[in-house]
């Protein structure tokens with residue numbers, strides 16, 4: 001039996017079909033993009049032993065319903081498909097960004113769950129609406145199959161009030177739901193389980209700092225397998241310096257910038273989300289370019305990397321103060337997995353808190369989970385590839401098994 005994973009955005013739908021037993025494997029993956037534009041496209045890749053097969057279709061995809069129908073066609077296509085009938089799919093797992101305090105785990109989608117996701121649209125106005133559309137059209141097309149929502153916020157629901165509350169008047173929390181929620185929870189949860197397995201420790205005894213460095217960046221402090229703090233907040237803007245987001249700034253900045261530049265709140269929020277971070281500091285958010293420029297002595301690229309790495313270093317310090325024990329720090333996602341220079345800058349001079357990198361292990365490239373600390377380092381340093389889709393598939397299956 002197979003699990004289909006769906007990630008619906010405003011103009012795209014990404015998908016992967018998994019088989020989880022007897023061993024975990026991806027059967028096919030793909031995406032439909034430019035939904036609503038004159039010409040859209042479907043890219044469908046069949047994963048197979050003798051070499052993957054990929055095909056592309058360019059055609060108008062007027063809406064998500066049409067996009068989902070294309071995916072269904074691709075899955076069941078006589079020549080390119082990987083299933084004969086949709087009844088081979090045991091469940092559909094949906095990535096859903098925000099469900100606030102309503103769910104601390106994945107949930108079987110019924111009317112109540114759908115309504116709860118709707119109720120969180122004001123907290124995630126860009127993400128929850130397309131996630132809901134994806135669920136709606138998938139439930140229509142993949143009828144008779146159970147659908148499960150896997151929330152980006154769920155893993156962070158164990159964060160205690162002293163870490164999730166802002167020091168605003170308490171009413172703002174109770175009336176307006178203003179608190180820190182955190183995101184990237186699916187990735188941090190996956191990394192925590194993989195790290196515990198790598199360390200050969202029970203999950204419930206594992207303490208670590210998970211460092212997800214993709215376009216969006218966040219860290220999670222994990223105590224005995226449970227998240228106790230994370231860098232993103234009420235929105236994904238808080239915390240680390242990211243590709244285009246500034247992360248932590250003085251909260252008085254909005255007022256100052258409005259006065260000085262005449263921009264309104266929306267424009268300043270946009271500036272902080274889309275024009276800041278690495279891009280704001282050195283003109284690009286692509287770490288491959290930044291790495292090359294820094295290596296040839298480009299000052300701005302080096303400065304951007306320094307600001308980016310310093311923020312991460314500060315949070316490692318904060319989280320090692322918060323955690324009673326620290327087995328490992330774990331790097332993941334595009335930058336965390338691939339950029340040795342970033343890992344080296346972050347770990348430099350951290351011997352006092354027990355983090356000692358092995359320079360040559362750090363330089364070795366690999367797509368597998370690995371450790372890169374010196375043999376005598378009290379805290380282990382791991383690099384573990386994240387796989388949010390696989391985590392969604394696993395959680396979908398466990399919800400289905402629990403509800404069977």
Ligand code: ADP
Pocket residue numbers: 213214215216243285286287288289291333334335338339
């Ligand atoms: P997201 O899923 O948030 O879009 P990713 O996890 O794919 O992000 O990470 C994107 C970032 O990782 C980009 O800055 C990209 O340049 C960087 N990246 C990915 N692979 C490499 C690589 N091999 N070398 C350097 N940077 C990389």
